[in-house]
């Protein structure tokens with residue numbers, strides 16, 4: 001990338017109190033991107049605090065924080081964020097539903113999500129459609145020749161592996177280039193250890209429910225988990241349903257006290273998961289994401305309008321959108 005652009009970011013935040021905010025309920029790519037950006041700015045004498053809204057509910061995600069020494073704070077733990085403080089969004093963008101508007105001034109955005117709603121109010125924007133946000137952050141080090149620590153390189157490599165499903169999903173040449181760059185600096189043993197014991201015992205109940213409830217229409221696999229379960233687990237189960245031979249698009253939701261949370265996956269080039277869920281839920285909830293993976297939410301008030309058979313009616317809505325997309 002152009003080093004002048006990097007300098008613009010450094011000049012912008014220099015001398016300010018800086019927060020780096022991820023999307024709500026951050027996943028490994030969000031956390032490693034935020035961590036990588038914090039350490040990058042540190043090399044230019046800029047201190048930043050990492051923050052998020054929601055919770056970090058996966059064992060694996062917590063494990064990476066310990067493994068790489070990452071301090072990231074829930075917004076509840078942060079005292080005195082001021083309206084003059086600067087916020088850098090990483091792996092997210094306003095005004096998406098998964099990015100809570102905090103008191104500080106959102107001046108910069110570094111993200112790899114397609115832009116659904118025009119966000120021109122950032123003073124610095126670096127949005128590139130690549131497999132992982134960690135790839136973009138790695139490029140800051142690479143292009144500026146900024147020294148990268150083993151922990152940062154390993155965390156970024158882990159973020160890329162997770163978001164691209166090991167360099168398969170939504171992967172671009174830049175993801176591969178950055179992986180090759182990070183390989184030279186990362187601790188591959190530490191990275192491998194992240195893949196030990198990745199399923200938690202309580203996850204099995206959610207897997208069981210999803211298997212029980214699966215229904216396949218054409219190549220679309222629908223399923224649901226009728227109880228509260230972490231967003232990140234719904235995503236993992238959506239990946240699992242997608243791995244079925246007869247399923248090319250998976251649409252999975254879990255039920256919680258506020259409504260239902262969707263995770264959509266697509267391995268078809270003619271079905272964009274982000275557009276599918278955005279289009280389907282635009283009048284009743286919210287949704288968006290990448291061509292291969294996306295998420296969405298429908299609140300209880302809207303669900304109530306569908307009556308008791310909301311599950312069937314929502315399936316119809318998805319199928320109708322799909323038909324429209326393929327024409």
Ligand SMILES: [Mn+2]
Nearest residue numbers: 029091133163
């Ligand atoms: Mn990401």
